[in-house]
Amino acid sequence: MSPRTTSVWFRFRLYIAGHTANSARAIGNLKAICRKYLPQRHEIEVVDVFEHPARALTDGIMMTPTLLRVEPSPPIRIVGSLSATPVVLETLQILPDVDAK
Amino acid sequence: MPTELHELQTVLADGVTKAATGLAGFDEITGGGLPRGRTTLLSGGPGSGKTIFATEFLVHGARNLAEPGIFVAFEESPDRIVSNFAAFDWDLARLRNTSLFFLDAQPAPDLIQSGEFDLGGMLASIEAQSTLIGARRIVFDALDIVLALIKDPTARRQEVYRLHHWLLKQNLTAIITAKAGGDETSALGSPPFGFMSFMVDCAVVLNHRVSQGVSQRNLRIQKFRGSAFDEDEAPFVVGERGFDVAIARTLGGVDMAPSSERVSSGVGRLDTMLGGGFYRGACILATGMPGTAKTTLSGAFAEAACRRGENTLFVSFDSDGAEVVRNLQSVGIHLGRFETEGRLRMVSARTITGSAETLMVRIKTLAKDHAARCLVIDPVSAFSSSGNELTARNVAERLVDWAKSQGITIFCTSLVDDVNPFRSGTPLQISNLADTWIHLNYLVQAGERNRGMSIVKSRGTAHSNQMRELILSDEGVTLADIYTAGGEVLMGTLRWEKESAARMAEDIADVASQLKSVSLDAEEAILEVRAKSLQTELQAKQVEKKLHTRIAETREKERSRGRRHLGELRGADSIESDSP
Numbered sequence: 063m064s065p066r067t068t069s070v071w072f073r074f075r076l077y078i079a080g081h082t083a084n085s086a087r088a089i090g091n092l093k094a095i096c097r098k099y100l101p102q103r104h105e106i107e108v109v110d111v112f113e114h115p116a117r118a119l120t121d122g123i124m125m126t127p128t129l130l131r132v133e134p135s136p137p138i139r140i141v142g143s144l145s146a147t148p149v150v151l152e153t154l155q156i157l158p159d160v161d162a163k
Numbered sequence: 164m165p166t167e168l169h170e171l172q173t174v175l176a177d178g179v180t181k182a183a184t185g186l187a188g189f190d191e192i193t194g195g196g197l198p199r200g201r202t203t204l205l206s207g208g209p210g211s212g213k214t215i216f217a218t219e220f221l222v223h224g225a226r227n228l229a230e231p232g233i234f235v236a237f238e239e240s241p242d243r244i245v246s247n248f249a250a251f252d253w254d255l256a257r258l259r260n261t262s263l264f265f266l267d268a269q270p271a272p273d274l275i276q277s278g279e280f281d282l283g284g285m286l287a288s289i290e291a292q293s294t295l296i297g298a299r300r301i302v303f304d305a306l307d308i309v310l311a312l313i314k315d316p317t318a319r320r321q322e323v324y325r326l327h328h329w330l331l332k333q334n335l336t337a338i339i340t341a342k343a344g345g346d347e348t349s350a351l352g353s354p355p356f357g358f359m360s361f362m363v364d365c366a367v368v369l370n371h372r373v374s375q376g377v378s379q380r381n382l383r384i385q386k387f388r389g390s391a392f393d394e395d396e397a398p399f400v401v402g403e404r405g406f407d408v409a410i411a412r413t414l415g416g417v418d419m420a421p422s423s424e425r426v427s428s429g430v431g432r433l434d435t436m437l438g439g440g441f442y443r444g445a446c447i448l449a450t451g452m453p454g455t456a457k458t459t460l461s462g463a464f465a466e467a468a469c470r471r472g473e474n475t476l477f478v479s480f481d482s483d484g485a486e487v488v489r490n491l492q493s494v495g496i497h498l499g500r501f502e503t504e505g506r507l508r509m510v511s512a513r514t515i516t517g518s519a520e521t522l523m524v525r526i527k528t529l530a531k532d533h534a535a536r537c538l539v540i541d542p543v544s545a546f547s548s549s550g551n552e553l554t555a556r557n558v559a560e561r562l563v564d565w566a567k568s569q570g571i572t573i574f575c576t577s578l579v580d581d582v583n584p585f586r587s588g589t590p591l592q593i594s595n596l597a598d599t600w601i602h603l604n605y606l607v608q609a610g611e612r613n614r615g616m617s618i619v620k621s622r623g624t625a626h627s628n629q630m631r632e633l634i635l636s637d638e639g640v641t642l643a644d645i646y647t648a649g650g651e652v653l654m655g656t657l658r659w660e661k662e663s664a665a666r667m668a669e670d671i672a673d674v675a676s677q678l679k680s681v682s683l684d685a686e687e688a689i690l691e692v693r694a695k696s697l698q699t700e701l702q703a704k705q706v707e708k709k710l711h712t713r714i715a716e717t718r719e720k721e722r723s724r725g726r727r728h729l730g731e732l733r734g735a736d737s738i739e740s741d742s743p
Contacts, residue, residue: 079283087278111287119291123284124268124309139271143278153275 072096072104072154073133077118079111079126084143088127091144099156179389182230182300182336185223186216188408192393193384198364200334201388202327206343206360207369212380212401213340215251216369217302218244219405220338222253224300225262230336232300233292234265235285237308241265251405264292270312282309282322286329293333301330303339323359343368364388379518382408398520398557407524409561426471426537426572429463429496432642433601436618436627441599444570445622446563448543448594450577451603456614456633456640457576460601461539462491462498463640464574468537469501476508476535478526480545484509487541495639508533512545519546519558527565538566543575563596598622603633606654613654616642632658 076092078085089108096104111118111126121130131138131154144150181195190196197203197220207213217234224230236244244265245255259265268285289301303326313319330337341359360366366385371378381396399408425440428447434440441447447464449457458481468475477498479487487509488498501507510529512522523546530538546559559575566573575597594600600619605612614633618626631642632654646658653661 077284079281079287082281082283084279084281091278111284112290115287115291115294118284119288122267123288124270125280125282125312126284126287127280128284138275140275140277142276142280145278149275149277153277 070103070134072100072131072156073107074104075107075109075121075130075132077109077111077121077123077126077128077130084127085110087143087145088129091147091150092129095144095147095150095156099151181390183223183228184216184220185227186219186406186408187404188397188399189382189406192397192408193387194390194392197336197338198388198390199336200331201364202330202337202339202362203365203367204360204363205338205340205367205369207340208343208371211369211371212399212406213342213369214239214244214304215248215401216367216406217304217338217340218248218255219251219253221263221300221302222255222258222405224336225258226254229262230299231262231264231296232302233289233296233298234263235268235289235301235303236265236305237268237270237303238305240269241267251403253405262296264296264298266292268309270309274312276312279315279318280313281318282326285309286326290329290333293335299336301333301335301337303337305342306339307341320358323362327362339363360385379520398518400518400520400524402521402524402528409520409523409558422570427467428460429465429467430460430640430642432631433616436629436631436642437599437621438624438626441572442623443572444567445572445598446567446596447572447574447599447601448577448597449574449601449603450579450594452579452605454612455603455605456635457578457603458487458541459491459494459496459635459640460603460633461541461574461576462487462494462496465507465537465539466491466496466498466501468572469498469506472506473536474506474508474534475501475537475539476510476526476530476533477539477541478510478512478529479541480512481541483511483513493637494635495637508535522546523558523562526562530566530569530571535571538571538573540573540575542578544577544579560596594619599624606652608653608655609657611655611657613658615645615652615654 074092074096076088078088092106096106109117111123125141127141127143129140129144129150138153138155140150140153150156179201180199181190181193181197182199183190183196205213205216221232221234224232234241234244239247241259245259248255255263266289292298293301306326310319310322313322326339339359363386365387368383368385369380370383371380373379380399380401382399383396384392384394397409399406401407422443424443425434426443427434427440428437441464449460451457458479461477465475465477477484477487482490484502488502491498498507498509502509508529510526512526526538526540529535540562543559543562563573563575577594597620599621601616602619603614603616605614614635615630616633617630618628630645630652632645634641634643643658646653646661
């Protein structure tokens with residue numbers, strides 16, 4: 063209903079720790095949500111903390127997977143494999159009723 | 164404890180090398196510290212000192228051993244930790260971000276969680292930091308907080324495994340702290356800590372109890388793979404330098420060689436009784452009821468020590484230091500001058516609050532700071548008023564042990580209110596540790612109270628077994644022989660009276676005996692005279708008897724001669740004489 067959500071560009075950074083089940087699940091869940099609710103207006107960067115530990119340190123990543131909403135600001139983070147979709151949508155302020163229709 | 168010894172122990176400890184913690188006493192009971200490159204689980208209830216222990220371990224590494232460390236804070240923010248510990252002389256603020264790094268790993272209060280997660284991110288972050296500063300030590304403070312966020316027990320366990328493996332791979336000496344309930348079995352028994360204590364190489368349990376209203380902190384090493392350790396619960400205190408763990412004297416430890424040097428007791432006659440004084444580095448115990456001059460005796464000892472130019476620490480529990488000095492002045496013991504000079508340090512232990520353990524640590528610190536060679540604890544029985552008797556006894560023993568190991572001559576007084584102090588030893592049972600035990604008592608006789616002193620024992624010294632009367636005058640403390648009469652011990656005025664009575668009786672007896680001998684002489688003389696006169700009489704009688712015999716003979720002779728002559732005259736007719 064709200065027009066502002068439709069025009070906003072979403073930039074995500076997803077921190078994962080190696081190729082674990084949690085990592086795979088998080089990537090899959092995030093991609094599915096973006097496809098469904100944010101088509102053509104999202105960008106996902108996947109960072110493996112073991113490959114880029116310094117980045118994990120800078121962003122203060124303690125638990126993995128952690129999803130960081132870099133844009134729009136303010137930054138928001140969600141910890142976990144993003145399996146509970148309603149929680150993710152609410153937290154990231156993606157209104158399902160606008161784009162899902 | 165010298166560091167060379169530590170290093171030696173570290174190498175000797177059967178293959179397991181150890182990382183010194185720098186916690187006073189802890190390295191001694193573990194034989195060098197925590198297992199190097201391994202993980203130690205430190206558990207305890209709230210306020211049991213886990214974070215202090217862990218932080219001190221890091222500080223020691225960073226500051227003294229060039230082993231940088233990382234502190235992973237799950238419960239408190241790093242800023243808070245640094246400011247909380249500013250009171251310790253650890254220099255945390257300076258160490259921070261140079262060789263000691265704090266990682267804020269507190270889960271955000273508004274943490275949004277969706278689905279499962281693991282600690283991979285944290286490990287990666289730490290690894291990055293660790294590589295950056297070349298960390299050798301790491302602390303995970305309150306790991307339970309983050310683990311509690313993982314709902315699935317299997318996943319939780321998996322995270323602990325992951326952490327453990329990662330730590331081993333990193334070759335970091337680690338401490339993981341975790342909460343346990345009031346008693347050590349509660350939270351540790353429940354997962355994931357139950358298996359965590361099996362997994363780690365070393366487990367230390369801290370607890371904080373209140374015993375008879377006095378707080379008592381204890382530390383116990385639950386396990387230590389590949390190393391011998393002291394299995395008993397060890398009391399500890401947190402002082403201004405951090406942890407101070409009480410250690411029993413380790414067997415075969417480096418002790419001060421026993422000295423054969425004698426130090427004066429401050430009472431000349433007592434020195435004589437002991438064959439020259441106390442041994443240097445000995446423990447002297449003076450027991451007695453209130454008012455038996457225990458403090459006076461300890462004052463005399465302190466004064467003598469100061470006279471010799473030895474730093475002395477006088478810990479008084481009963482009264483203020485200045486009061487003790489003033490009171491002793493009246494019996495000719497002048498401590499004020501030495502106190503002004505700084506030779507003597509008077510401490511009123513009433514100002515120190517806390518458990519017996521705290522007291523002991525404070526006294527040790529004071530003695531160290533003062534470089535004391537002689538130490539007076541007046542009375543040592545005061546320890547038992549701060550905590551349960553069992554602990555107090557232990558504390559007193561350890562204080563004595565410590566003093567002995569430092570070569571400090573320690574003079575303890577102990578109050579006994581029992582009439583017979585030998586029945587169960589002194590209240591604190593340190594009598595068995597004492598090298599010289601002096602017992603003071605008093606005798607109430609004829610409205611007087613007089614002090615008596617005897618040496619109960621004195622190791623390695625021939626000593627008098629006789630009781631002495633302790634006389635306090637403004638010239639000081641002197642000892643006098645006591646007077647025993649008919650199995651009765653007399654002191655004071657009675658002794659004096661009895662002594663003078665005895666002297667008089669002796670005089671009288673002398674005179675009487677002289678008189679007797681004179682009278683005997685007289686009797687003898689009389690008898691001699693009588694004997695002589697009888698002799699003379701006898702002689703006279705004998706002469707008289709002889710004379711008498713002779714006269715009788717003569718008369719007979721005359722008579723027969725006369726008859727014959729008459730016959731001749733009458734014509735010899737003897738019949739005639741019969742005619743009428």
